[in-house]
Amino acid sequence: MSDAIALPRRRVRGRFRKVLPAYALIAPAIVSSIVFLYIPIAFSGYWSFTKYNGLASPKWVGLQNYTDLLSDPRFLKALLNTVIFVILGMGIGPVLGLMSALLLNQAVRGRGFFRTAYFLPVMTSLVVVATIWKVLLNQHGIVNELLGVVGIPAHNWLGDPSTALVSVTVTSIWQGFGFETVVFLAALQSIPSDLYDAALVDGATAWQRFRYVTLPALRPTIAFVFIIGIIGSFQVYDQIFVMTSGGPLNSTRTVVFDLVDRFDSLKYGEASAVAYVLLVILATLSFIQMRLFEERA
Amino acid sequence: MSRTRPVTIAVLAVFALIAAACTSSSEPSASDTSGSQEPVTITVWDYYGKATPFQDSVIKGFEDKYPWITVDHQGIGWDAAQQKFAVTVSAGNPPDVATMDMTWLPTFASNGLFADLTELSGGQLNGAPIEDSYTQGALEAMTYGGSYVTMMFDFDVYALYYRADLFEQKGIDVPTTWEEMQAAAAKLVEGDKYKFEVVPNDCFHWCQFLFQGGGSLLNPDNTEAAFDSEGGLAALDYQRSFLDDGTGVLWGTEEGDSMAGIKDGRIGMFQDGPYWMGLLKDGAPEMKGDWAVATAPYSTQPGSYLGGTGLSIPVNAAHPQEAWLFTQYMLELPQQIGVYEYAGAAPATTQALNSPELNKPDPYFGGQAPFAVFLDAMSTATHFPYVSSWSDIDTEIGTMVESVMLGKSEPQPALDGTAATVNDLLASG
Numbered sequence: 001m002s003d004a005i006a007l008p009r010r011r012v013r014g015r016f017r018k019v020l021p022a023y024a025l026i027a028p029a030i031v032s033s034i035v036f037l038y039i040p041i042a043f044s045g046y047w048s049f050t051k052y053n054g055l056a057s058p059k060w061v062g063l064q065n066y067t068d069l070l071s072d073p074r075f076l077k078a079l080l081n082t083v084i085f086v087i088l089g090m091g092i093g094p095v096l097g098l099m100s101a102l103l104l105n106q107a108v109r110g111r112g113f114f115r116t117a118y119f120l121p122v123m124t125s126l127v128v129v130a131t132i133w134k135v136l137l138n139q140h141g142i143v144n145e146l147l148g149v150v151g152i153p154a155h156n157w158l159g160d161p162s163t164a165l166v167s168v169t170v171t172s173i174w175q176g177f178g179f180e181t182v183v184f185l186a187a188l189q190s191i192p193s194d195l196y197d198a199a200l201v202d203g204a205t206a207w208q209r210f211r212y213v214t215l216p217a218l219r220p221t222i223a224f225v226f227i228i229g230i231i232g233s234f235q236v237y238d239q240i241f242v243m244t245s246g247g248p249l250n251s252t253r254t255v256v257f258d259l260v261d262r263f264d265s266l267k268y269g270e271a272s273a274v275a276y277v278l279l280v281i282l283a284t285l286s287f288i289q290m291r292l293f294e295e296r297a
Numbered sequence: 298m299s300r301t302r303p304v305t306i307a308v309l310a311v312f313a314l315i316a317a318a319c320t321s322s323s324e325p326s327a328s329d330t331s332g333s334q335e336p337v338t339i340t341v342w343d344y345y346g347k348a349t350p351f352q353d354s355v356i357k358g359f360e361d362k363y364p365w366i367t368v369d370h371q372g373i374g375w376d377a378a379q380q381k382f383a384v385t386v387s388a389g390n391p392p393d394v395a396t397m398d399m400t401w402l403p404t405f406a407s408n409g410l411f412a413d414l415t416e417l418s419g420g421q422l423n424g425a426p427i428e429d430s431y432t433q434g435a436l437e438a439m440t441y442g443g444s445y446v447t448m449m450f451d452f453d454v455y456a457l458y459y460r461a462d463l464f465e466q467k468g469i470d471v472p473t474t475w476e477e478m479q480a481a482a483a484k485l486v487e488g489d490k491y492k493f494e495v496v497p498n499d500c501f502h503w504c505q506f507l508f509q510g511g512g513s514l515l516n517p518d519n520t521e522a523a524f525d526s527e528g529g530l531a532a533l534d535y536q537r538s539f540l541d542d543g544t545g546v547l548w549g550t551e552e553g554d555s556m557a558g559i560k561d562g563r564i565g566m567f568q569d570g571p572y573w574m575g576l577l578k579d580g581a582p583e584m585k586g587d588w589a590v591a592t593a594p595y596s597t598q599p600g601s602y603l604g605g606t607g608l609s610i611p612v613n614a615a616h617p618q619e620a621w622l623f624t625q626y627m628l629e630l631p632q633q634i635g636v637y638e639y640a641g642a643a644p645a646t647t648q649a650l651n652s653p654e655l656n657k658p659d660p661y662f663g664g665q666a667p668f669a670v671f672l673d674a675m676s677t678a679t680h681f682p683y684v685s686s687w688s689d690i691d692t693e694i695g696t697m698v699e700s701v702m703l704g705k706s707e708p709q710p711a712l713d714g715t716a717a718t719v720n721d722l723l724a725s726g
Binding site: 137161164243264266 | 387553
């Protein structure tokens, strides 16, 4: 009887000894994640239900921060701007990325050069890219100079509320689509050539080969690009901060810019509520996307 | 698309706040060591950056004078200083002395973050009554709830910077009224590119026009908006007139640093604070002799916002007595002159403002003594209202001005709508 009990104990102890080094190795990462990420997230969740400025004690206000946000025109404008940015960016960026990847997947001369050229803006600091484009799009910048050559009058791209958001989005697409290009190119090169051979034997046209071979094979990559892209796009901040500071007239104010602005104004309760609204949006979108791609796969 | 995570910074700040929330900070932990002269280290925060008046030699001068005190001088970026101050005071580990933007005072003072300098000083600054050490405007700006919460270190009021060389070439008289200013701007740009800089999106620039037109921001009790008045309308009309007739250049955030426009000549006139004297000398040394400073033209009375930098001691500073010694030292005449010498800004004490060192002819400004202009402007300047919702009100007014300057709103409806919002903000505290 005593042996029967002792055996599992020994087994457990033995297994524990086996996994102990593994736990020890991951402990620093786990502890730092808990301390620097999960605890702040939990506190932030609590603060989102309080009026808190970091000075006086947090005062419980229930859902007031959330209801206030939904009636705050500045936040709603930020949300709308972010949605436009995401739709434009994710509508154009991945398509450009896929197109350039398809071109680079051909046996073109200097493929390595083009691949590097497309990827170079991705490696460049976003602040640097935004600063350069801010100069280019200036009323007296090169973009207006070039447009002037073909008779188009100069325009204050970043100073006009009707064009500022589009201008920032174009900058972001230019900076980011090289990432999609490289990811799609890697995926394209991993599609077995015998699939295309079989399609050719069946008499498939170039479009049919793309539609029925390439696209299905790229589905996991497309899902990856969209999930990562949408999460990143919803968090757009750097280029807004550098190029327009959310202006003019809040026309480029985004959700994260709004969050940081509230944080800077010592409105930690409201800023936390914005963070949680963003979290819910991103979690919902990611869930929908994953289900969508899982079902089709 | 961007995959950068600026939120990381926010997460770290949240973590700092949690540390703050978990630390008891209700009781001041001041220890009076002024009599004991035991070795003490005080922490001093300074947001001036490279061109700081808190030079190593200046700090050493203090340590030589008070050998038992060591100064831990820490440079803090202006952008981060406000948040960091709030976090460290609530966490109970604040600096002993901190440079303080005067526009941050309402929020901090209303939360009781500052030591009462009236009590700490006994009403004396370097052996003279504090009342005699500053102008009336500065004294008002330093006071919250009947006590001094900061000692003004440098001040900011607006005056007119103009291209004296072009004025001479084109035979333009220095304007003193709004009408003269509009005429001068028209003559300056005639056949040329030189324009008056119109800053569309901040309260500082617009408020000067509001005050110059006889208006005020809030009523005397600070309970209702007062800018939706004839003065407010005149200020918006006046500012927009430079854009309507092409004599002004709109300089929004997207244009970047206005130094670019100053250097390439697009900006021939602008209205700003004394720190621009230092910026011009640093940023456009080749324009030596081209610029001059004059009192900002006005409609009914001279006016400007009054701001600047104060030196404050947190309510729970570890060494308030030593901090006060340091504050006094920095407000002595040589250190005050250093504000001009090192930072190119305007020192705040009347002793410094009237000193011959600051009022000697400045070759950069063609032999003019520009400080007299700012000193004059200071006597008629008004600080922003000390209400806890000021930062929101400031944003609302900035948006209103931008909307009118960009032609998206008409002045009167913009004033009415913004006044209603500001009244709501004031009512909700």
